[in-house]
Amino acid sequence: MIGKDQKSWVLASHNAGKINELSEILESHEIFLQSAADFRLSEPDETESTFAGNALLKARSACMATGLPALADDSGLCVTALDGQPGIHSARWAGEPRDFDRAMARIQSELEDSSSDDRSATFVCVLALVRPDGSRRIYEGRVEGEIVWPPRGDGGFGYDPVFRPDGETRVFAEMTTVEKARLSHRARALAAMISAEFGND
Numbered sequence: 655m656i657g658k659d660q661k662s663w664v665l666a667s668h669n670a671g672k673i674n675e676l677s678e679i680l681e682s683h684e685i686f687l688q689s690a691a692d693f694r695l696s697e698p699d700e701t702e703s704t705f706a707g708n709a710l711l712k713a714r715s716a717c718m719a720t721g722l723p724a725l726a727d728d729s730g731l732c733v734t735a736l737d738g739q740p741g742i743h744s745a746r747w748a749g750e751p752r753d754f755d756r757a758m759a760r761i762q763s764e765l766e767d768s769s770s771d772d773r774s775a776t777f778v779c780v781l782a783l784v785r786p787d788g789s790r791r792i793y794e795g796r797v798e799g800e801i802v803w804p805p806r807g808d809g810g811f812g813y814d815p816v817f818r819p820d821g822e823t824r825v826f827a828e829m830t831t832v833e834k835a836r837l838s839h840r841a842r843a844l845a846a847m848i849s850a851e852f853g854n855d
Contacts (some may be wrong), residue, residue: 666716666726669809709782729779735770795842
């Protein structure tokens with residue numbers, strides 16, 4: 655239930671991991687976050703060629719459908735030796751149905767087939783916030799690291815079991831939610847958004 659001082663936003667995502675991660679932080683700023691699933695919204699085709707373009711596409715669609723401020727993220731893993739792939743195709747890297755175990759295995763296979771020993775990679779997250787008045791804002795977060803193999807840990811989601819941030823000995827999937835939130839690309843994009851949208855409130 656929405657409290658009397660809370661505002662309602664919709665997150666243009668059906669990903670439970672993203673919803674939980676963002677909800678916990680936004681609640682402290684009196685934002686009640688509902689998901690696309692709460693409104694039975696279908697996911698629009700991600701037809702843009704950049705993270706920002708796809709995030710805006712999803713946020714606009716959710717805003718128009720609900721009449722609420724809409725937040726959408728587009729994020730992915732960019733592997734240096736694979737020319738930045740899977741990038742915007744991260745969620746569908748292994749085809750349908752989405753299967754990150756197969757996607758991680760494909761990354762490892764293609765790295766082994768490449769002529770490079772470079773295992774560096776970057777997690778990128780772009781958040782788009784679109785309001786009913788037509789205003790829109792973009793916030794980006796990045797975290798540098800490297801691909802490790804085999805996958806490790808039981809936490810997180812997506813490519814977290816094979817991504818070790820620079821300066822860390824553990825992959826994201828071996829960290830608690832709080833520990834990951836201090837480092838992750840999504841947390842950094844969200845921090846930029848909170849600073850701009852809420853200041854020191």
